[in-house]
Amino acid sequence: MSEKHKVTVTVNGKEHSLEVEPRQLLVHALRDELGLTGTHIGCDTSQCGACTVQMDGKAVKSCTTLTVQAQGRSVTTVEGLGDMSRLHAVQEGFWEKHGLQCGFCTPGVMMTAASLLEENPHPSEQEIREGLEGVICRCTGYQNIVRAIQYAADKSERSSEEVVTARTGSDK
């Protein structure tokens, strides 16, 4: 097929050099080349959001991003969001609030949620629901996804308060 391109990309903090066809989709590089199968393909057309990852901190859909577009960038997948020893607040929220059922859309939904909370740390219920416009979940009816994201927002608020309290020692 066509000539291959060299791409250097940092995924979950680790730099990788890949040789890829220019048409290769980022999601295939992540899944097939790097073995990061947490990112899923639900629709190939950017509507379902199961493939959502962060590129330089912004949520992007890896099923409609080319691997070559990731040249020199930093990509975070669900595997880089947090692990069992240190779950991200969003991961914890999804577990605590039953924000997933079959779990297939979940990595993409969590990556979307993490980006949403970075942009708006204290979203209202309506803002969360609107922030989920780019994802589809067929199992949960969304209510517990919303609760999960609210949990994560509350937790981040609590921990930043704790940090402030610790720094100022105001209660002591």
Place this chain on the structure above:
Amino acid sequence: MANVFGSTLKRREDPRLIVGNGQYTEDVQLPGMLYASVLRSPHAHANISSINTEAAKALEGVVAVYTGQDLEGKIGTVPTAWLPPDSDMKTPPHEVIAVNKVRYVGDAVAMVIAENRYTARDAVDLIEVKYDVLPAVVEQEQAMDENAPLLHESAPQNIAFHWQAGNATDDVFDSAEVVVKQRFRQQRLIPNAMEPRAAVAQYNAGSGEMTLWVTSQNPHIHRFLLSGILGIPEHKLRILAIDVGGGFGSKIACYPDEAMVAYAARDLNRPVKWVEDRKENFLVTTHGRDMVLDVEFAGKKDGTFSAIRVRNMANMGAYLSTAGPGVPTILFGLIVPGAYKIPYAGADVYGVFTNTTPTDAYRGAGRPEATYLLERMVDLFAEEVNLDAVEVRRRNLIEADEFPYHSAMGLEYDSGNYQAALDKALAMVGYDDLRQKQADVRSQGKYLGIGVTTYVEICGLGPSQVAGAVGFQGGLWESATVRVHPTGKVTAFTGASPHGQGEETTFAQIIAERLGVPFEDVEIVHGDTNRIAMGWGTYGSRTTPVGGNAMALAVDKVIEKAKKIAAHLLEVSQDDVNFSDGIFSVEGAPSRSTTIQDVTLQAYLAWNLPPGVEPALEGTSFYDPANFVYPFGTHVCVVEVDPETGDIDLVKYVAVDDCGRVINPMVAEGQVHGGIVQGIGQALWEGAVYDEQGQLVTGTFMDYAMPKARFFKNFETAFTETPAPQNPLGVKGIGETGTIASTPTVVNAVMDALRPFGVKDIDMPLTPERVWTAIQKGSGQQ
């Protein structure tokens, strides 16, 4: 350990899924793996005059190309597994790859196997096929016309089967005080599980063993059917479906693609992966619903019901899918009288071939369609006799003291307290105040509507004897093995195959409670035919009522054996041993005791076992239920309709469901939420549309509207608990209640809002355009 059953515990399956360690079929990576891509018919109906695969085969990286002719005599056809009795059903062959004729857009024409997925796709585009295009028919009533294009020679007028049941005769309707008639359309729906279907096959030529990872709700049924198609003995065929990304019925069926992938892996002696894309999912994965329903409903002026009968013309698509024929017949017809005392009921069902994607189960499968027409008829009847829709329901619901209740369709409803669920839902929503508010705002030109559904559903499919009597080509029992390891930890194996329903958690709760071991010490294994001897899978809300009870009975067998050992160790008679919370103690001397863990270790050490007792500790149950179970409940929805635009605002939604004893309220509530949204999807947005040539117009997420988060506000859900009397756990099913109830609830609410305009019915989905048009055409009683 007590009270684990009934508690909200976080799900056991979540950790692997939230850190990206799930094991979905597409995640399987094998050395030397090839990729498959399928060439699909662009025409709904055509003869294949020639296929040229030379260019495809010549492409670098292509390993093989298979056409239907290549497979002739080497592979079987795709079977139908449900043959409704006394229906003269036609089962024309469904070829794995079409040989001479294609019958719907998406029908497989060839399969390419290549070194990578991109090359496989490229090669598909290089295959040249000449078609002789034939006229197509997509709508079931048109297909039944004598002059319609014929799909299969063996099925004149495209009628696959005709099935009748019930006791509602003309006399009953001729003599009734009030008769209401209505035609409903159950639009075709596309299940759209978020995970597309996939299959990965690996063959070992030395041992003759085939391993197939596949997106399946019922791996053992897949093994059963694929064994026949491929000619591989069952014991050499291993099916794996560990994590499955939703099914909603669409992953029950055995599909041609799965057989093709396995065939290719064996033929080439290399692993092969196939993953459908979303477009293929729209075109090829089974669709749901698609029925035209003519209903007659009879009763008295005092609001009591006397009869219901329905003529159902069901669109089966181009071929009869695995469980397809059971949906519009058995699963639909038997529940037509619903939760009410209706002495006469009848169903007259035609299954019709058309040039469309085959239909099969979709969440609820038959029961949503029946509940919809019944609940809409109840509202139409209430209007006719000038009574409140809730009052009419109250007068006809089966009373709590009337169970077991024998319905006009021959079912024995196990238990229920329908009025209690109704009362609770009405209290939660504030029904009386709402009716007042409705009257108040109507005078201000606001159109509030209140919709109510009181439903009962059949689930927990078994029993096997009934499955046989209604033509299902399988048993409907379930297996469970509870293996207690020497340390007292437990691995349990279920033949059910959950794919999002959370049974790794709820089954562990059953075992922990009953065996008296910590919840954390129990692991549930499912979805692997090599680890689980046999099973029938997850669909029809059967997993907990059938599989869960199998688990409970397997635990009981463990306890029975452990008790013998405990009695021996404690040097007392078995009758003097009590078992509670994992502790065996001596009657009258509770301090003399031993634990299940100690007994288990002794069972494995086997140094000192009672005579005749074998070492080790495990129990297996093959549980065949005595009856179906019948969950029920009441859902209430409040909507506001904007007559200027036809927009519907979901103001409030309340659900009260009764699934018997609740094992984990959080998991059960999650099932209800998802079900409600899927049902509302049908009511308001979803619908597959074909054009006259049989092209699927709604073939992507851009054209097929799916519910999104911002379309909803929070639902209020609650349970009543009426234990199922015929199973050990007292459990029913909860996976489909939301979908069954929410569709008529929302439509009833919208029709209630539109009453001032004289609008009586609108075909789903109730898009703003349809609502607005209906208002314009209404009688203008505003």
